[in-house]
Amino acid sequence: MVRECGWSSARMSANMSQMKAAYITGKEQIEVREAPIPEAGPGEVLLHVRSSGVCGTDLHSFHGQLPSNANVPPGHEFAGEVAQAAEGFSEGERVAVEPLRTCRECNYCRTGNYHLCPARTLGGVHPGGMAEYVTAPAYALYQLPDELDFELGALVEPIAVAVHGVHMVDITMGERVLVLGSGTIGLTAILAARAAGARDVIASYRYEHQGKAALAAGASRIVSADEAGGLAGDEIDVVIETVGGTAPTIGDALRSIRPGGRISILGVFTQAINLHPLGMMLKEAKMVAPITYCRRGQQSDFDAAIGILRADPERARALITHRIPLADTADAFTTAADKKSGSIKVQLTI
Numbered sequence: 050m051v052r053e054c055g056w057s058s059a060r061m062s063a064n065m066s067q068m069k070a071a072y073i074t075g076k077e078q079i080e081v082r083e084a085p086i087p088e089a090g091p092g093e094v095l096l097h098v099r100s101s102g103v104c105g106t107d108l109h110s111f112h113g114q115l116p117s118n119a120n121v122p123p124g125h126e127f128a129g130e131v132a133q134a135a136e137g138f139s140e141g142e143r144v145a146v147e148p149l150r151t152c153r154e155c156n157y158c159r160t161g162n163y164h165l166c167p168a169r170t171l172g173g174v175h176p177g178g179m180a181e182y183v184t185a186p187a188y189a190l191y192q193l194p195d196e197l198d199f200e201l202g203a204l205v206e207p208i209a210v211a212v213h214g215v216h217m218v219d220i221t222m223g224e225r226v227l228v229l230g231s232g233t234i235g236l237t238a239i240l241a242a243r244a245a246g247a248r249d250v251i252a253s254y255r256y257e258h259q260g261k262a263a264l265a266a267g268a269s270r271i272v273s274a275d276e277a278g279g280l281a282g283d284e285i286d287v288v289i290e291t292v293g294g295t296a297p298t299i300g301d302a303l304r305s306i307r308p309g310g311r312i313s314i315l316g317v318f319t320q321a322i323n324l325h326p327l328g329m330m331l332k333e334a335k336m337v338a339p340i341t342y343c344r345r346g347q348q349s350d351f352d353a354a355i356g357i358l359r360a361d362p363e364r365a366r367a368l369i370t371h372r373i374p375l376a377d378t379a380d381a382f383t384t385a386a387d388k389k390s391g392s393i394k395v396q397l398t399i
Contacts, residue, residue: 070122070180071378071397076113079379084122086182093184095132096144099199101178101375101397102126103385104207105232105293106317110173111382114319118174125171127178128193128202129399136187143193145205146185147351148172149341153188161344164213171341178203179378181399191351194359200372200396201358204237204365207394208354209342210315211237211289215245216350217339218287218311222246225284227305228268229277229298230291231259233394234315236368238289239266244357251285253277253301258370258391265367280305293317303328312336371395 067083074080089095101124110117117123125148134140151158151166158166176183193202211234220226226247228238231254242250252268253276254260260271272280274292278301288302293316302312303324312334329336342350358365370393373381378397385395 068181069375070176071124071375072119072121073110073117073123074119077111077382079111079382081376081378084180087176087184089133089135089184092136092186092188094135094138094187094190095182095184096129096146097132098127098129098178098180098183098399100128100203101399102203102207102233103381103395103397105234107173108382108386109294109317109319111386115317121173121175122177122180122183123173124177124179124397125173126203126206127172127183128199128205129178129183132182138187138190143199143202144190145193145202145351145355146172146178147189147191147209147342147349148177148185148206149189150175150186161346161349164341164343179375179397181375191355194355197355197358197362200369200398201362201366203396204358204368204394205351205354206342207233208237208240208357208365209350210234210339211241212244212350212353212357213342214238214289214313214315214339215241216345217337218289218313218335220245220247220287223248224286225249226251227277227280227283227285227288227302228252228263228291229288229301230274230296230316231255231263231268231271232291233368235259235289235291236262236266236393238291238315239263239268240357240365242287242289243267244353244360247287251280251283256388259388259393262367262393266364277301278304281307285310287311287313289313289315291315294319297322299324303332303334306332306334308332308334310334314338368394369396372398375399
């Protein structure tokens, strides 16, 4: 595969002091404007962003369901190249970015559970990847193997989310898994569950193109969203919920799970849900709500995600349905929000 590189710090400093960046300026309002190129501080690396994904959390902010900062570019799914040599990284080195900033000193950070650090922030709270340039801590950078280009590099983050969700419920060889939802996180959950050894992965879908994508990602069977709560006879060991929003999918998960089964909630819910604890008690179900990613032992969730991509890059690439220039970020968000467009993963090319 041809490596994508060639941007130099000399060219940047000679020709540019400003960059283009996207901002969510109000409900369903996106503005792309000029901003100063950031300067890398101690322990940071300046990156030229090359691909940046629009995720469900970005869409919740776009729709006004989650807070956003009109002065900070959103985006936490991105990859790029080092714009200036620093902190052990060479100019032009290709990297994926784990978009968490943490204190690196608390007990959570020391034990690999940095995703629980009280000081953690995520891209979009600090400047995210929907900009030509961004700074990132050196500890958050993962070198991309030669066979993974930038758009695959921007998939590392959502796959790592699914890897973490799979780890939290300890999917093991031969288990049967139900994935609720076949958007980006649902499809990455299929990839992660298969990589963990699941023998059978059933996926629910709302739109026809999502069902086809779920089969392409490795689902052994698909069911419509309306059927997802009626699989109690299928002996489902684990349910991975990826829909969130206002969906009734937690109830679907509990109805579908076998006694003693596990539920991993990856969907971002924007309102409270009703759940009767007696239903959980009668099934003695285990329910977890993973957030982002961490490091389990010697391997981080990002390491595992890169491994999944390397094992079958083209299966993962099929998740990307739209590639839109940074200048047209508003169109990218509109496309990502409209599932009738056939969108799954919309990426900005920068």
